[in-house]
Amino acid sequence: MNERNVSDRSVIVNLVIVVGLLAAVVVGVLVFLAPKFATSESYAIARGQAVYNASCAACHGANLQGAENWQVQGEDGSYPPPPHDEEGHTFHHPDSMLLDYIKRGGAVVLAEMGVDTVKSGMPPFEDVLSDDEIEDVLTYIKSTWSEETRAYQEEVTAADEAASGS
Numbered sequence: 001m002n003e004r005n006v007s008d009r010s011v012i013v014n015l016v017i018v019v020g021l022l023a024a025v026v027v028g029v030l031v032f033l034a035p036k037f038a039t040s041e042s043y044a045i046a047r048g049q050a051v052y053n054a055s056c057a058a059c060h061g062a063n064l065q066g067a068e069n070w071q072v073q074g075e076d077g078s079y080p081p082p083p084h085d086e087e088g089h090t091f092h093h094p095d096s097m098l099l100d101y102i103k104r105g106g107a108v109v110l111a112e113m114g115v116d117t118v119k120s121g122m123p124p125f126e127d128v129l130s131d132d133e134i135e136d137v138l139t140y141i142k143s144t145w146s147e148e149t150r151a152y153q154e155e156v157t158a159a160d161e162a163a164s165g166s
């Protein structure tokens with residue numbers, strides 16, 4: 001009886017030790033990983049900014065301000081490059097549309113939409129940039145928006161994904 005009590009107790013003590021050690025390991029791993037998660041977005045923003053400066057700034061502006069009179073169609077049927085800051089309408093579009101427009105370019109996308117009144121000035125980047133680079137550029141563009149604007153665009157994206165079932 002006594003012996004049994006002693007062994008029951010030692011099982012419990014061992015269990016407590018094992019659970020305690022496991023908890024310590026989990027906490028340790030979380031503490032170790034937290035800074036990586038915190039900075040992975042800032043790395044993406046930095047990479048995206050470099051891609052933006054090299055591939056997009058010439059048209060869309062060094063500060064994402066777009067060209068002057070970007071809403072006025074030119075005589076050749078093209079529009080000047082629009083801003084990607086909150087003055088533009090980039091944030092009204094879901095991620096799928098933005099990524100598609102950047103990858104395949106305006107001419108292909110507009111033709112697919114049946115728009116023949118606009119001559120697109122937006123080149124395709126699928127052969128120039130990797131998918132990761134294109135996503136990073138979008139992450140950079142979003143990082144310049146206010147929290148409200150980002151939240152709005154996330155809702156637009158969520159609604160689009162729900163509608164397309166993805």
Ligand code: HEC
Nearest residue numbers: 055056059079080081082089090098102106120121122137
């Ligand atoms: C040669 C000039 C030029 C370059 C370079 C360029 N764009 Fe554009 N972009 C345009 C023009 C002009 C439009 C307006 C729509 C059109 O003409 O199809 C546009 C439209 C867009 C749109 C759609 C915006 C909206 O609200 O509908 C996105 C997104 C975009 N560009 C992103 C980029 C990104 C990201 C890069 C760099 C990887 C880039 N563009 C490089 C000219 C350019």
